[in-house]
Amino acid sequence: MTVNLRGDLWFAMELRSVRLLALMQVAVSVALSTLVFQTITGNHILTPSIMGMDALYILIQTSLVFALGGLGYAGLNAQSKFGVEVVLMAALAWGLFLPLLRYSHALVLVLLGGIVLGVLFRSLSSLLARLIDPNDFAVVQSVSYADFNTVNGELLLPGLALTLVALIVSWRARHRLDIVLLGMPTAIGLGIDWPVLAVGLMLMVGTLVAVSTAMVGPVTFLGLLVVALSRRIVGSDRHGPLIIGSVLVSIILLVGGQTLVGSYLGNALPLGVVIEFAGGIAFVLMLFYGRRL
Amino acid sequence: MISLETVSVSLSGTPVLHDISLDLPRGGITAVIGPNGAGKSTLVSAIARLTPLRSGRICVDGLDVFRAPTRNLAKILAVMPQDNAVAGRLRVGELVQFGRFPHHQGRPTQTDVALVEAALRTFDLWDIHDRFIDTLSGGQRQRARAAMCYAQGTDYMLLDEPLNNLDIYYARELMRTLRQVADTTGRSIVIVLHDLNHAAVHADRIIALRDGRVVADGPAAEVIRPDVLDAVFGFPIRVETISGKPISLHFL
Numbered sequence: 170m171t172v173n174l175r176g177d178l179w180f181a182m183e184l185r186s187v188r189l190l191a192l193m194q195v196a197v198s199v200a201l202s203t204l205v206f207q208t209i210t211g212n213h214i215l216t217p218s219i220m221g222m223d224a225l226y227i228l229i230q231t232s233l234v235f236a237l238g239g240l241g242y243a244g245l246n247a248q249s250k251f252g253v254e255v256v257l258m259a260a261l262a263w264g265l266f267l268p269l270l271r272y273s274h275a276l277v278l279v280l281l282g283g284i285v286l287g288v289l290f291r292s293l294s295s296l297l298a299r300l301i302d303p304n305d306f307a308v309v310q311s312v313s314y315a316d317f318n319t320v321n322g323e324l325l326l327p328g329l330a331l332t333l334v335a336l337i338v339s340w341r342a343r344h345r346l347d348i349v350l351l352g353m354p355t356a357i358g359l360g361i362d363w364p365v366l367a368v369g370l371m372l373m374v375g376t377l378v379a380v381s382t383a384m385v386g387p388v389t390f391l392g393l394l395v396v397a398l399s400r401r402i403v404g405s406d407r408h409g410p411l412i413i414g415s416v417l418v419s420i421i422l423l424v425g426g427q428t429l430v431g432s433y434l435g436n437a438l439p440l441g442v443v444i445e446f447a448g449g450i451a452f453v454l455m456l457f458y459g460r461r462l
Numbered sequence: 463m464i465s466l467e468t469v470s471v472s473l474s475g476t477p478v479l480h481d482i483s484l485d486l487p488r489g490g491i492t493a494v495i496g497p498n499g500a501g502k503s504t505l506v507s508a509i510a511r512l513t514p515l516r517s518g519r520i521c522v523d524g525l526d527v528f529r530a531p532t533r534n535l536a537k538i539l540a541v542m543p544q545d546n547a548v549a550g551r552l553r554v555g556e557l558v559q560f561g562r563f564p565h566h567q568g569r570p571t572q573t574d575v576a577l578v579e580a581a582l583r584t585f586d587l588w589d590i591h592d593r594f595i596d597t598l599s600g601g602q603r604q605r606a607r608a609a610m611c612y613a614q615g616t617d618y619m620l621l622d623e624p625l626n627n628l629d630i631y632y633a634r635e636l637m638r639t640l641r642q643v644a645d646t647t648g649r650s651i652v653i654v655l656h657d658l659n660h661a662a663v664h665a666d667r668i669i670a671l672r673d674g675r676v677v678a679d680g681p682a683a684e685v686i687r688p689d690v691l692d693a694v695f696g697f698p699i700r701v702e703t704i705s706g707k708p709i710s711l712h713f714l
Contacts, residue, residue, distance in 0.1 A: 344568025348560060354512050354543035359614070360536025360564040406551045 187322050192423045194325070194332045195381045200399075200419035201332075201339055202377035203392030204411060205370050208346050213400070214455055215280060216392040217262075220269075221287025222378045223387035224294070225261055227313045229254060231294040239305035247323040255331065255379045262375025263368055314386050317427050317440045328380045335373050336416070342370070343408035350406060388441060390448020395419040397451055463487050464509060464618060464652070469518035471501075471508050471674075478504045479674045481518070486667075488617070491644050491651045493665035495658060495685075497695050500671040502654045503544055506620050509652070510541035522618060536564035540614035542607050544622040544654075554598070554606050555591040558582055561613030581613035584639060586632075600627035608636060612643065619643075621653045625660065633657070637664045658699075658710045662686045670694045682708055 203216045217223070233250075234242045269282045298309055339346070345366060348356045357363050381388070399414035400406070422444070430440045464486040471479040479501045486492055494502045507513040509520055511527040520527045522539050540561070558581055562574040570578075582588045585605050595603060604627050611619055621640075625633045641664050644651050655661045661668050661682070668685040670678040677694050678685045686708035691699040700711040 344563070347568070348563055351557075351560060352543075352545070354507070354510075354541070354545070357512055357532060358510055358536065358539075358541040358543070359560065360533035362532050400551075404551070407556075 187325060188427075189424065190329065191322070191325055191384055192317065192427055193420050194328050195384050196395075196419035196423040197336060197416050198328075198332045198377040198381040199388065199392045200395050200415040201335055201412070202374045202381070203396045204408075204415050205339060205346070206374050207396060208349050208408070209367055209370055209374075210279065211350065211352060213397065214393070214452070215283065216390075216396075217266075217374055217378045218387065218389045218392060219280075219287075219452075220266060220283030221290055222258070222262060222266070222375070223382045223389070224287045224290035225265075226254070226258060226379060226382040227387060228290040228294045228297075229257060230312045231297045231309050234305050234309050235297045235301055239301075239308040242305075242308055248327055251324050251327060251379075251383055254383065255376050258379035259372040259375035262378070263371050266375075267368065267371045312386060314441070317385055317423070318431070324380075324383055328384055331376055331380050335377055336412075338373060339408075339412055342366075343412060346408040347406075350408075386441075389445060390452055391419075391422075391444050393455075394444065394448035394451050395422060397455060398422075463521075463523065464650070465521050466509070467519045467521075469508060469520060470516045471504050471513055472516045473504065473513070477516075477674060479508070482674075482676060484669070484676065484679070486650065486652065488650050489644065489648050490666035491640060491653060491664060492667045492669060493661035494652065494654045494669050494671065495656070495661055495694070496671035496677075499673075501674040502671055503622050504674075505671065506541070506622050506652060506654055507543065510539065510543075510620050511535065512541070512543065533564060536614070536616075538616050539618045539620070540611045540616040541620040542611040542622060542624060544626070552595050553591065554587055554593055554595060554602075555582065557595055557606055558587070558591075558610045558613050561610035562615070564614060577615065578613055581609045584612065584643075585609035586635065601629060601632055604628055605632060605636065617649055619649060619651045621651065623654050623656065625655065625657060633660065640664070658686060658691070658712065659707075662709065663707050686710055 203218075206217050206220075207213055207215065233245075237245070265286065266283075269279050294309075294313070298306055301309070345361060348359050348361050349363075349366065351359070353363055395418050396415050399411060399418045402418065403410045403414040405411070423440075426440045426443065430438055430443065464484075466482055466484045469479055469482045470477065482505065494505060496502050504513055508515060509522070509527065511520075511532065515528065522535065525535060525538070527535060527539070555578065559570055559574070559578050561581070562570060562578060566574050579588070582591050585608060587602075587606060587609055590598070590602065595606065598606065604624060608621065608624050611621060624636060628636060637660050640651055640653065643649055644666075653665070655665075663682075665682060667680065668678070668682055669676060670685055670690065672694050678690045684690075686701055688699060688701050691701070691710060691712075695712075700714055701708050702711060703709070
């Protein structure tokens with residue numbers, strides 16, 4: 170927090186602590202949503218973002234701008250708007266993505282379904298974006314790109330609360346998540362109430378995606394990168410160590426990366442781009458080398 | 463006792479089981495045989511509450527398997543499903559420890575650790591209990607899953623084709639181990655088998671299915687007979703009695 174600090178100390182500390190908290194919260198929610206999503210789908214490659222969940226969030230934003238106009242959108246109460254979005258995202262995660270999981274034995278099918286959904290959401294967004302006037306479009310654009318420099322401070326507290334709840338819920342469910350990893354038939358045989366647990370976890374994933382996307386915008390490959398790295402570091406698929414590991418890796422990557430990029434590279438390189446680049450490469454490598462990675 | 467009352471099951475609209483009524487009393491080994499697509503696996507997964515019924519009712523010790531809390535059922539009924547993909551980097555010991563999950567909910571006690579070690583030794587896995595599952599051969603993985611099912615410590619064990627991938631030595635070992643478990647602990651074992659001779663030698667009762675209906679049901683001597691097998695599999699099979707057991711020579 171004190172790297173390269175100049176000027177009014179109090180002002181800088183306040184600004185930076187808000188940003189630090191926001192980044193940590195994004196880090197935690199991205200790590201958790203990805204880890205839990207991968208466990209329910211029983212694979213290491215799909216993430217909520219790859220499946221198009223943050224494209225869905227952008228679609229919601231664009232529709233709002235379309236319906237209310239740029240001014241109306243800006244005039245919305247940030248917190249109540251956020252509340253509605255979280256509920257909507259959780260509901261859509263449950264309604265759209267859970268049915269896809271029935272085919273989780275056919276990874277390709279799920280991946281295809283997710284990509285089709287993602288393209289659909291993005292195309293709908295761009296269709297709406299074409300219909301609105303250029304000023305409103307600027308508003309849409311500001312929410313549809315990942316930006317770690319300007320975080321949404323108004324949503325800090327509600328986001329923090331949701332992320333903490335999700336962290337506690339996943340930590341308490343860590344043993345059950347271990348069992349879920351064995352696949353649906355075995356998990357039911359071991360007394361896991363699958364329908365209840367799967368729906369509950371999907372709702373949580375939807376909420377977490379909404380939280381992180383609302384804070385900084387969509388980051389497609391961050392979750393993938395973080396969880397894959399922590400799997401390597403932890404060397405086990407037990408959720409106890411994995412939850413701790415991926416949360417820590419995620420925080421180090423985001424906060425450390427932002428410090429580096431912001432303070433030493435003079436913001437010449439947006440962190441979002443760096444992470445997408447590294448994550449994209451990791452994604453391709455994982456597709457090529459599969460389980461060996 | 464496992465009791466099925468007029469159970470019908472459809473998978474994606476295709477009827478797979480038709481009005482099956484069965485009682486499987488406590489104790490002993492029951493083998494389910496039949497050609498591919500006869501509904502053997504569906505029968506087992508319906509009993510294990512994995513496949514929903516179209517009509518009918520299945521009770522295990524008086525508990526309706528689709529209504530009773532699934533956690534309570536996990537303490538009396540264990541299932542080893544057919545698909546053997548175990549995702550994730552787990553050691554054999556860890557996998558078998560998961561069998562104790564219904565009892566400890568993730569916090570194994572001293573008893574659980576001891577029971578897991580016993581299960582590992584029973585299934586000849588103690589030497590490889592530290593190995594990762596994804597480094598095992600298909601047969602070793604199959605035995606690890608059987609050990610996990612056994613470690614669950616339930617009165618009823620359902621195994622769907624546990625002999626898949628096993629060589630003749632371990633297939634025989636597994637069947638003998640199951641026989642011993644049934645004899646010494648009084649646990650009831652329902653097992654889907656393709657090998658008629660394993661069924662004839664080790665099972666107390668054989669249920670033969672064809673096209674979703676029970677064609678024959680009784681001790682080996684009554685089911686493993688040329689006329690019955692012809693009705694089940696649709697081709698004549700020679701049966702010879704060797705050491706008092708009906709051995710079918712289906713490869714001739």
